Amino acid sequence: MNTTIEELITALRNVLPENQVTINQTILEQHSRDESYHPPSLPDVVVFPTTTKEVSNIMKIANKYKVPVVPFGRGSSLEGHVIPYNGGITIDFSLMNKVLEIRENDFLVRVQPGVTRSQLNKELKKYGLFFSVDPGADATLGGMAATNASGTTSVKYGGMRDQVRDLEVVLADGTVIHTGNLAAKSSSGYHLNGLFVGSEGTLGCITELTLRVYGIPEYILAARASFPSVNDAVKAVVSILQAGIPIARVELVDEHSMKQVNMYSKTDYKEKPTLFLEFHGNEAGLKQDVEFMKEIVANHNCESIEFETDNAKRNQLWEARHNLAYAYVRGYPGRKLMVTDVCLPISELAGAIEHARDALNSLGLTGGIVGHVGDGNFHVLLMIDMNDPNDIKRAEEFNETIVMYSLERGGTCTGEHGVGVGKQKYQEKEHGKALLVMEKIKQALDPNMILNPNKILKMK
Template sequence: MNLTESNLYEELRTFLQEHQVSKNETQIEQHSHDESYHKASPPDLVVFPESTDEVSAIVKVANAYQTPITPYGLGTSLEGHVIPYDHGITIDFSQMNKVIEVREKDFLVKVQPGVTRSQLNKELKKYGLFFTVDPGADATLGGMAATNASGTTSVKYGVMRDQVRDLEVVLADGEIIHTGSLAQKSSSGYNLNSLFVGSEGTLGCITELTFKVYGIPEHIVAARASFPSVNNAVEAVVSILQAGVPIARVELVDEPSMKQVNMFSETRYQEQPTLFLEFHGNEAGLNYDVEFTKEIVADHQCEEILFEKDNAARNRLWEARHNLAYAYVHGNPGKKLMVTDVCVPISELAGAIEHAREKVNELELNGGITGHVGDGNYHILLMMDMDDPDEVNKAEQLNEQIVDYALQRGGTCTGEHGVGLGKMKYQQREHGEALRVMEKIKLALDEKEILNPYKLVHQKKTRL
């Protein structure tokens, strides 16, 4: 076929309305980057489907034209997932933003992919329910499934993959499938839910999601605990987990990051390595957990532990924690954010964070360490001047060293941000021969390689 770009536009316009297909400069620019340091690259067209059938029709056209497809939620990704390096069509899911069904009795909700986390929680509150996965950014549910997002509450409730019961997916040929069912568990067929969660738009476009939600806990207590060193804080977390305390959140924020928090959020928290903690449960069990935790942190030289029992103070605490990345961006105008994202077995966490701090200091970089330490997942937040090749080079060296350290100890190069473009170079090192299995699956499901090219797995064609 020898079809031009304008033919493509005309073809899409046969079933999409004018406002649904955009070549508008602002739209093109907005869909050419994410929230990270990764280089921008524009799509040729942005489309705004309003139904699964429209997505299917768009993908069929793209397939016929061999045009790349990049699914787009809100662009909050940190590894370039939504940047269309091979141009083509970006599918923006913002118009597919309905909460379709809340099945209270089953603790299930069905949504379109463009629904955001905060929109969903607002709706769920009416039913006394909440959605647990909390990556900080107010991402779309489609995007969160595509990257297997997680965050502060995963230590208790699990990651995105643990919540998903069923996805509706449009495949590379436009066929529509369902990857699961509404049953709590199943041993029927290969588990496609978990394959498509985290596949970053490289195997299909998610057009509907059904997943687990939870009853709002009877009691919630949050706390801030400060320690003389990061090491003390991390050792305290390991002891809390060892003791079997069913902690709901346990976040580390180091000293430089506490300074950023206070500056941005206008809080006056102590500028010491700090754990932000949260407990969920019935009152009796929770009081027991809280007392036990107090003893444990005291054993690890905790200097102060402050509890926030009322809603407002608790929300302020978590908002401050969530705004940390924005605090760095805000505090460093003109610079771009790079965040490392390794996850290590908990027994290796203290060593890993110590190593990370050493490397940051050695390279004379300005970086804060924070993390979902109950999962062994931590981040170094770096603000880079992209025009300073020396600084960029150092940041890349750091990332490399952090990843190597983690992989040598049974860890992973990305705990929650995903591979996108940024972590592709580590896939062979992490997965070895298993990467061949991933490539085979990719080619079996997307033989023309039109789905989010240059992301997650290496591909045979080299169009870049």
């Protein structure tokens, strides 16, 4: 261990209890990776703060020694966001996991960043409320804000950026700021909530979040609709949205993925391109909406539609969807899962998915296509042999193919997974001269380039 790191650890132990600073090899290894295919890299030290003050002290020390800092939630990210490629300090927020305040009359909640989605919803249920963003993984809310996560319910409720009213953020020099307030809207100042949500820990460490929550719907109805082709399914979604039907979830699962669902979840769903749908509202209103929806999907060659009103069956349906990534991992032992995502205007979605399937087939890759198609976002799950350089090369070629297709049609290289290191090379293509503005913001807020360096932006 070099002298600077020894001095750093001593300084950290002067401001934190000894059990909150560790260089234990096992813990370092646990913080060297996320759930992506990107190679791991060890931090020099992991710290476990319990208060904003402790995070501020950590940042002051890091800034003094010019040592990199990487915020860490649960490590469920998919593009290498939390991998400390420059070593330094990993800040694990798992001990900052308190629900601080529930303002049920304002439909707001204040939480620490280590609170998980399921933990929050368990607390909110007592008040007849729920938090809407559902990325599948039981991620921390701090991590979800850092990547602007969304998920299955975003077609109705929006992603993380739509839920954030205020953030408490510790900047690179240890300064603590708030980015918003409790009001539903504001015309005062720059929109700092929007700046820090999605910044992936490159501009500051989130230590508190004030989030919008919703009343639990009076009536929830889920359904599975099977189609002869993915193209038919996607066009049905477009028609449903154009008709103004208030759908809460609409997920595409292609034929190959339905086979994985049945094998892993022990279900007997039809192994055809399928839409998983869910409607929220009152029973009388939804009845009319559902009848209209049935007419629409029939016009797009829907082969069958089955409804789930029973709570257990509905939960089984969404658990099957959320567990799909694990279904692929279990189905292809010895291979590594690579998940990529893009998002396009809804009018371009059918063509993009067809293009992605053609590219999968032509490159001879194993994988499936799923997605939150109601907002134009889809994912491709690839099972890669990491010991085969040609397999890795084909996967990278595929990723670039679908990204370029999306960008050329006004889309984005990532709808919800974030940039990290995996999508960094597409930033200039997507943002053009606006990337220079982002670089200036980074330089202004983090002049020593210590906050999650070389994620999103490749700083010189």
